[in-house]
Amino acid sequence: MSPMKLNLKELSRQEDLLxxxxxxxxxxxxxxxxxxxxxxxxxxxxxxxxxxxxxxxxTAYPYTSWRVPWVHSLFENAAATISGVEAAYKTFLRTGRWxxxxxxxFVVFGGDGGTYDIGLQALSGAIERGHRFLYVCLNNEAYMNxxxxxxxxxPLGTWTTTTPVGTRMTGKPQPRKDLTRIVAAHGxxxxxxxxxxxxxxxxxxxxxxxxxxGPTFINVLAPCxxxxxxxxxxxxxxxxxxxETCVWPIYEVDQGVWKLNHRPREKRPVVxxxxxxxxxxxxxxxxxxxxxxxxxxxxxxSWTSLQAACGASGGAQGTPEAPRAAEGA
Amino acid sequence: MAxxxxxxxxxxxPAEGIAAxxxxxxxxxxAMRQTNPDVVAAxxxxxxxxxxxxxxxxxxxxxxxxxxxxxxxxxxxxSACIGAAAAGARAQTVTSSQGLAYMWEALYVAxxxxxxxxxxxxxxxxxxxxxxxxxxxxxxxxxxxxxxxxYAENTQEAYDNAxxxxxxxxxxxxxxxxxxxxxxxxxxxxxxxxxxxxxDVARQFVGEYxxxxxxxxxxxxxxxGPIVSPTYYFEMxxxxxxxxxxxxxxxxxxxxxxxxxxxxxxxxxEEYRLEDAEVALVLLGATVGTARxxxxxxRSQGMRAGLLKVRSFRPFPGDEVVQAxxxxxxxxxxxxxxxxxxxxxxxxxxxxxxxxxRGMHVPLVNYxxxxxxxxxxxxxxxxxxxxxxxxxxxxxxxxxVRYLALRE
Numbered sequence: 001m002s003p004m005k006l007n008l009k010e011l012s013r014q015e016d017l018l019x020x021x022x023x024x025x026x027x028x029x030x031x032x033x034x035x036x037x038x039x040x041x042x043x044x045x046x047x048x049x050x051x052x053x054x055x056x057x058x059t060a061y062p063y064t065s066w067r068v069p070w071v072h073s074l075f076e077n078a079a080a081t082i083s084g085v086e087a088a089y090k091t092f093l094r095t096g097r098w099x100x101x102x103x104x105x106f107v108v109f110g111g112d113g114g115t116y117d118i119g120l121q122a123l124s125g126a127i128e129r130g131h132r133f134l135y136v137c138l139n140n141e142a143y144m145n146x147x148x149x150x151x152x153x154x155p156l157g158t159w160t161t162t163t164p165v166g167t168r169m170t171g172k173p174q175p176r177k178d179l180t181r182i183v184a185a186h187g188x189x190x191x192x193x194x195x196x197x198x199x200x201x202x203x204x205x206x207x208x209x210x211x212x213x214g215p216t217f218i219n220v221l222a223p224c225x226x227x228x229x230x231x232x233x234x235x236x237x238x239x240x241x242x243x244e245t246c247v248w249p250i251y252e253v254d255q256g257v258w259k260l261n262h263r264p265r266e267k268r269p270v271v272x273x274x275x276x277x278x279x280x281x282x283x284x285x286x287x288x289x290x291x292x293x294x295x296x297x298x299x300x301x302s303w304t305s306l307q308a309a310c311g312a313s314g315g316a317q318g319t320p321e322a323p324r325a326a327e328g329a
Numbered sequence: 330m331a332x333x334x335x336x337x338x339x340x341x342x343p344a345e346g347i348a349a350x351x352x353x354x355x356x357x358x359x360a361m362r363q364t365n366p367d368v369v370a371a372x373x374x375x376x377x378x379x380x381x382x383x384x385x386x387x388x389x390x391x392x393x394x395x396x397x398x399x400x401x402x403x404x405x406x407x408s409a410c411i412g413a414a415a416a417g418a419r420a421q422t423v424t425s426s427q428g429l430a431y432m433w434e435a436l437y438v439a440x441x442x443x444x445x446x447x448x449x450x451x452x453x454x455x456x457x458x459x460x461x462x463x464x465x466x467x468x469x470x471x472x473x474x475x476x477x478x479x480y481a482e483n484t485q486e487a488y489d490n491a492x493x494x495x496x497x498x499x500x501x502x503x504x505x506x507x508x509x510x511x512x513x514x515x516x517x518x519x520x521x522x523x524x525x526x527x528x529d530v531a532r533q534f535v536g537e538y539x540x541x542x543x544x545x546x547x548x549x550x551x552x553x554g555p556i557v558s559p560t561y562y563f564e565m566x567x568x569x570x571x572x573x574x575x576x577x578x579x580x581x582x583x584x585x586x587x588x589x590x591x592x593x594x595x596x597x598x599e600e601y602r603l604e605d606a607e608v609a610l611v612l613l614g615a616t617v618g619t620a621r622x623x624x625x626x627x628r629s630q631g632m633r634a635g636l637l638k639v640r641s642f643r644p645f646p647g648d649e650v651v652q653a654x655x656x657x658x659x660x661x662x663x664x665x666x667x668x669x670x671x672x673x674x675x676x677x678x679x680x681x682x683x684x685x686x687r688g689m690h691v692p693l694v695n696y697x698x699x700x701x702x703x704x705x706x707x708x709x710x711x712x713x714x715x716x717x718x719x720x721x722x723x724x725x726x727x728x729x730v731r732y733l734a735l736r737e
Contacts, residue, residue: 060555073554074434080412081408081409084398084410084418088416088420095394121404125401
């Protein structure tokens with residue numbers, strides 16, 4: 001598959017496979033990420049979606065925003081559902097009921113709740129069995145569809161409605177789970193982290209994943225104005241801050257080779273990430289200084305560990321001169 | 330599918346059966362091989378495991394075209410079947426007990442999405458305490474999940490039902506999943522003489538599945554599993570209820586078509602020496618076989634005993650049951666599962682309701698038997714008949730719910 005041309009003029013002429021008129025919140029980054037995926041995947045794509053914001057907001061019967069075949073069955077089983085779809089496709093190919101020259105892309109969208117938590121078993125199983133699918137986790141770092149409850153993707157200290165800030169508790173006591181590394185540990189042919197503000201990087205990753213024969217995974221940061229307590233127009237900017245503070249590193253594990261795809265010119269302090277979001281403001285109070293330090297330490301720890309992984313496995317990106325992924329517009 | 334049906338109907342005489350000695354599990358696996366599903370997704374659990382082991386051998390030896398998905402849980406087994414069936418495939422799974430319980434929420438998705446999945450269940454009780462033996466707690470737990478439920482009496486029926494289930498599920502008037510039950514161990518592990526259909530006859534009977542709205546039709550993209558508001562939800566559920574009601578006639582017709590082909594005819598229920606009986610049992614599953622022996626024994630002593638076997642528990646053949654039980658002096662409904670705190674146990678509830686809404690009164694008692702694998706022996710069933718006669722003679726039914734062969 002020759003790499004597709006990624007220029008905005010060309011892309012703007014493509015038909016949107018996620019139709020406008022859906023009911024996602026203003027400023028939600030999920031549809032941005034979904035469109036970026038579908039622009040690469042194209043119409044020969046079957047999408048499975050876990051229960052969540054995307055599912056409820058794009059399929060209010062009798063309407064649908066999906067111009068590609070789409071299936072939803074439950075919250076925790078999107079990876080198992082796509083396993084069945086892909087298995088059916090394999091049988092159809094084998095028995096001549098499907099032409100080999102018209103391959104189908106199988107894409108899953110799940111939120112962090114449906115992926116990090118309740119759907120982790122199904123995802124792990126589907127990966128281990130080696131189905132050919134791309135799983136895209138739209139990670140907004142909490143259960144937003146049910147009204148901002150903590151997930152295992154919520155960072156240390158996050159305010160959510162189940163980790164409220166009170167007199168004894170100051171947000172989520174635990175750091176988040178590193179799901180991308182967990183998926184990579186399955187030995188998948190391709191796993192990556194991305195952010196829609198680095199759209200070229202993200203779309204290249206989608207292209208690479210869809211060109212891979214086997215299970216692939218991309219964890220995308222999807223800022224949520226409602227749950228993060230941020231202005232509606234800040235979503236793309238938040239992605240930038242997340243990468244510049246190394247809160248959300250942009251990297252890939254391609255056939256076991258770890259590679260940093262974007263290195264900030266200067267690693268910014270985590271406070272720059274925290275101070276623009278209502279969900280973290282309590283961390284800036286003087287009495288919570290120790291928590292702020294813990295947050296920074298957690299980011300530093302995982303950043304150092306990631307750099308080591310990228311350096312150690314031969315990805316020549318462990319130097320300060322590593323390239324910056326193009327942000328495009 | 331329709332073509333195959335017509336051809337089978339046109340067969341001049343029953344096909345030559347192939348006699349074999351098989352356990353229920355192996356017989357069902359044979360039916361699965363002949364059906365050649367597009368996708369089988371399953372997870373091992375006692376006592377259903379042998380079916381899936383045997384089927385895996387068919388896959389490994391290229392005897393089927395099936396894509397076998399060895400999932401990491403029963404939840405994923407049903408989910409993968411849902412994905413496969415939505416894609417337009419013929420999908421099946423196999424499970425028991427906790428496995429079926431673990432599938433529970435996905436069972437509703439299968440029926441609510443009107444996907445004709447077939448599930449072969451080897452009945453086993455539910456934990457706790459953990460126990461691997463038979464009762465019907467697992468499938469009765471799925472009673473209201475929108476699945477057609479068939480119960481087999483023996484290995485032959487397990488094989489026959491496994492083939493008919495596919496036709497029932499995929500019938501355009503039904504389009505509901507079918508749960509095909511057989512008592513764990515009693516049927517799944519007991520070797521009996523069974524007559525198999527020749528492969529070509531079985532394949533022709535099952536026919537081809539032509540899905541109406543397959544997900545894999547890229548030219549006509551469909552959205553499967555949308556969110557539905559109160560404006561439409563109730564009507565959708567009512568449609569599924571109507572499909573379940575229509576399934577009654579479909580089950581009957583397919584049972585007759587199967588009979589013309591094999592010599593073995595099936596309805597939704599079956600009467601045994603019931604017509605002139607004074608006292609009768611109503612039951613389902615493998616214990617029917619034991620009850621037949623007991624009925625014969627009583628008949629040989631001049632007592633007019635009979636039984637009614639329920640083959641299709643969902644849809645429940647209320648009219649047939651009422652007609653069959655009309656005028657009996659006393660009837661015992663035997664349940665192999667518990668409905669804690671209810672007015673009676675699952676089969677009893679249905680029999681009671683069927684009678685009551687038709688303005689019919691028959692003295693009824695409910696016996697719970699065989700929980701956790703304690704088999705009902707002929708003497709236990711003789712005891713039931715004895716108590717029925719006592720009730721009929723005295724006009725005193727006694728306690729409505731009783732427990733058979735239980736230390737109290």
